[in-house]
Amino acid sequence: MAITVSNTATTAPITLADTLPAGITLAGPPTLIAGTSTGVVLSACAAAGSSATGCSIGTGVTPGNFSVKIPVNVAALAAGVTGGTNTVNLGGGGDPACTNASAEACDATTPATRVISDVPxxxxxxxxxxxxxxxxxxxxxxxxxxxxxxxxxxxxxxxxxxxxxxxxxxxxxxxxxxxxxxxxxxxxxxxxxxxxxxxxxxxxxxxxxxxxxxxxxxxxxxxxxxxxxxxxxxxxxx
Structure with a gap:
């Protein structure tokens, strides 16, 4: 998940809420991939289960970009051609337009992704x-x-x-x-x-x-x- 901070440094924590689709569970805690922003500290992330909700990024992140990688296990029941759409809800950072509500411009959405099974x-x-x-x-x-x-x-x-x-x-x-x-x-x-x-x-x-x-x-x-x-x-x- 790529995150961009624009204009000024964040003045409030950025929170992540992600409920994974059926058949997909965490394979470990989400991890940070450094970019051009500084002051990025990721904490309170779950390492197992079907939800990454609870992760947060502290205040003071400078303008630029970084990514959060969410590792997952995909069960056989989740495999198929229709794939699944996963939305990560971002909130905070001091941006009044980025709240805990869903479907905002700051929320990250993956396209439907086909999971290729090893069987027909x-x-x-x-x-x-x-x-x-x-x-x-x-x-x-x-x-x-x-x-x-x-x-x-x-x-x-x-x-x-x-x-x-x-x-x-x-x-x-x-x-x-x-x-x-x-x-x-x-x-x-x-x-x-x-x-x-x-x-x-x-x-x-x-x-x-x-x-x-x-x-x-x-x-x-x-x-x-x-x-x-x-x-x-x-x-x-x-």
């Missing part, structure tokens, strides 16, 4: 294009971290299954769908995309009956594989 992630997306009521679709999984998943869809809409399913690099996987009673045994279609790849809209996977196979070549580290099964209550495969 697989999500099942269920799309119903014709149907009424609430219907549960079940899935038997092979080559993945879970043996099964299920998705309940209300009406003609789309819903997503578990967000914690992973695979193994270089090992193919398969997803077998079971439709609710009274529905056709096979989906209208099913295919996958890797939203984290260079071609995020390129479909792959082989559908045979109600079984969708993901090739081993697509099971790569950091993959965000989203497999969409499309079903219709009025569709039948002979």
């Amino acid at each position: 992630w697989v999500r099942i997306i269920k799309q119903v294009i014709s149907g009424a009521g609430s219907n549960q679709f079940s899935f038997a999984l092979s080559g993945l971290s879970q043996f099964s998943d299920s998705v309940t869809v209300a009406g003609a809409t789309t819903a997503t299954g578990s967000l914690t399913i992973t695979g193994a690099v270089g090992v193919g996987a398969s997803i077998t769908e079971s439709s609710p009673a009274g529905w056709p045994a096979n989906p209208v279609s099913a295919s996958c995309v890797d939203a984290a790849s260079a071609t995020p809209t390129a479909a792959f996977g082989t559908l045979t009956g109600n079984v969708l196979t993901i090739p081993a070549s697509r099971m790569v580290a950091g993959a965000d594989i989203q497999c969409t099964f499309v079903n219709s209550a009025g569709f039948a495969v002979n």
